[in-house]
Amino acid sequence: MNIFAATDIHISLAAEEVFAIGGFPITNAMLLGLVGLLIFLGIFGYTAMMVKKGRYNRFVGLIQWAFEGMLGSIDTVISDKKLARKIAPLALTIFFFVLISYWLSILPGIGSIMYDGVPVFRSLAADLNFTIALMIITMVSVQVYAIKQHGVFGNAGRYLRNPFKDPLGAFEGFLELIGEFSRGLSLALRLFGNCFAGEVLLLIIAILTSYLAVVALPIFMAFELFIGLVQAYVFFILTLIFTSLAVDTHGHSEAAPSHSSHPDHSSADHVSTPVTAKE
Amino acid sequence: MNLLTQFAQAAEPASGDVFAALGIDWMMLIFQTIAFVILVWLLGKFVYPILMKTVDARQAEIEAGSKAAAEAEKQATEAKQAVDKLMQQARRDATDIVTTAKEEASAAIEAAEAKSKTRAERIVADAHVQIEKDIVAAKKALHNETLELVALATEKVVGKTVTAKVDDAVIAAAVKGAK
Numbered sequence: 001m002n003i004f005a006a007t008d009i010h011i012s013l014a015a016e017e018v019f020a021i022g023g024f025p026i027t028n029a030m031l032l033g034l035v036g037l038l039i040f041l042g043i044f045g046y047t048a049m050m051v052k053k054g055r056y057n058r059f060v061g062l063i064q065w066a067f068e069g070m071l072g073s074i075d076t077v078i079s080d081k082k083l084a085r086k087i088a089p090l091a092l093t094i095f096f097f098v099l100i101s102y103w104l105s106i107l108p109g110i111g112s113i114m115y116d117g118v119p120v121f122r123s124l125a126a127d128l129n130f131t132i133a134l135m136i137i138t139m140v141s142v143q144v145y146a147i148k149q150h151g152v153f154g155n156a157g158r159y160l161r162n163p164f165k166d167p168l169g170a171f172e173g174f175l176e177l178i179g180e181f182s183r184g185l186s187l188a189l190r191l192f193g194n195c196f197a198g199e200v201l202l203l204i205i206a207i208l209t210s211y212l213a214v215v216a217l218p219i220f221m222a223f224e225l226f227i228g229l230v231q232a233y234v235f236f237i238l239t240l241i242f243t244s245l246a247v248d249t250h251g252h253s254e255a256a257p258s259h260s261s262h263p264d265h266s267s268a269d270h271v272s273t274p275v276t277a278k279e
Numbered sequence: 280m281n282l283l284t285q286f287a288q289a290a291e292p293a294s295g296d297v298f299a300a301l302g303i304d305w306m307m308l309i310f311q312t313i314a315f316v317i318l319v320w321l322l323g324k325f326v327y328p329i330l331m332k333t334v335d336a337r338q339a340e341i342e343a344g345s346k347a348a349a350e351a352e353k354q355a356t357e358a359k360q361a362v363d364k365l366m367q368q369a370r371r372d373a374t375d376i377v378t379t380a381k382e383e384a385s386a387a388i389e390a391a392e393a394k395s396k397t398r399a400e401r402i403v404a405d406a407h408v409q410i411e412k413d414i415v416a417a418k419k420a421l422h423n424e425t426l427e428l429v430a431l432a433t434e435k436v437v438g439k440t441v442t443a444k445v446d447d448a449v450i451a452a453a454v455k456g457a458k
Contacts, residue, residue, distance in 0.1 A: 014302020025307070037318070044322065048329040068334050085331070089323030097318070128301050133311040137319075 009203065013196070015127040016118045032110070033124030036101040044096070070095055070236070077240040080247070083145065087243050090141055094134060095236035101125050102195055102228030106221050111199065125195035125231075128188065135188035138239045139180065146246035155246075187238060194231045198224045429453065 015029035047063040050056065070092055078084040104110065105123030113120045124130045146155045159177040163170035202220055209216040430450060 012302075013300065024310075025304070027307070030307075030311075044326045044330075048326045051333050052329050064330065064333065067330050068337075071331065071334055088331070089327050090319050092327065093315075093319045093322055097315075128303050129307040129311050130315075132303065133308055133315055136308075136312055137315060 028122040029127035032121040099232035131188040149247040
């Protein structure tokens with residue numbers, strides 16, 4: 001006798017194609033991403049409209065409170081207010097969009113809606129295309145601001161130094177170059193790993209607890225909500241820190257940020273497991 | 280990387296493409312990158328400025344309020360100092376005024392005393408003069424009355440024995456003697 005509610009687990013590391021438009025594949029991650037995008041635009045469009053009209057309510061106040069808090073974080077990390085305001089749209093969009101996308105994936109039943117044997121929805125943050133896209137945008141932005149601050153050659157000088165004149169500095173520059181890539185890669189993989197692992201965790205808990213899942217799952221869902229908030233904030237704050245380090249004129253290599261202090265369950269065990277259950 | 284390769288092999292054993300196994304599609308990657316850049320641009324152009332404006336306005340209000348409070352505190356301190364200074368000055372002035380008033384009062388009292396003394400002395404002197412005059416007048420009136428009485432008595436005593444001629448001579452001699 002099978003004691004589990006569902007044992008046939010459908011797991012896919014990659015986002016799956018649900019249908020195609022003109023040969024362009026529309027994946028389940030894109031579909032939930034689109035839902036997240038609409039919610040995101042709806043929330044901020046409504047808030048901006050209400051603020052513009054001077055009409056306030058509790059919801060608008062909540063969004064304004066969150067927005068002001070994040071803006072305060074930006075001003076704290078980046079002391080140059082002008083630069084802080086330039087990087088703010090990117091950092092804020094990353095935070096709120098990642099947060100909404102992450103939280104959407106925790107909604108009960110989101111993975112059980114199937115179309116042609118494929119789950120219709122999957123968290124956008126559990127699609128490497130999205131996290132790598134975010135990483136590329138972040139790292140390109142960081143380099144653009146660094147070039148604006150130091151100039152093309154000045155910025156290149158952070159990585160490329162004459163090994164005959166300054167062998168230690170050349171090695172340091174090489175390490176800095178590797179550091180840039182590893183920082184970017186860790187940004188993308190951390191978010192992907194956490195979100196993917198979160199979805200898998202919920203799935204495994206649902207299977208292991210069987211009919212007791214109604215009691216066990218909410219606890220893990222609440223935990224995942226917290227992890228989602230932390231991951232969105234980590235991506236947001238690291239974007240700011242990388243920008244701050246890149247434009248820092250007092251030496252950038254000393255103040256490399258530590259990434260190890262946040263809750264992170266993107267370990268190897270999580271990455272090697274998958275997402276939805278076929279009931 | 281070994282882990283990812285192992286996983287990729289497990290997921291896509293036929294192709295052996297790590298990127299495909301991880302679901303990385305270059306077209307999708309470019310599409311999502313462009314889409315996100317457009318989203319950031321749209322929000323940065325139309326939504327965030329409105330919210331930032333309110334945040335800035337509120338921040339400016341808070342700063343202005345804080346500045347005004349600091350200014351008010353400074354002004355209050357200055358006002359307190361000014362009041363203390365004025366109070367000290369007022370106390371000094373009051374002390375001076377009281378001292379001056381006392382001195383002036385003393386002087387006025389002394390002057391009044393001197394004046395009244397002078398006046399009293401003059402009144403007394405005038406009274407003496409008046410008394411003297413009254414005494415002289417009384418003496419004169421008494422003398423005249425006495426003379427009249429003497430004349431009358433004499434007339435009554437000697438009227439019948441002396442002639443008018445003798446009478447007049449006696450009276451004249453008496454008057455002369457009296458004078």
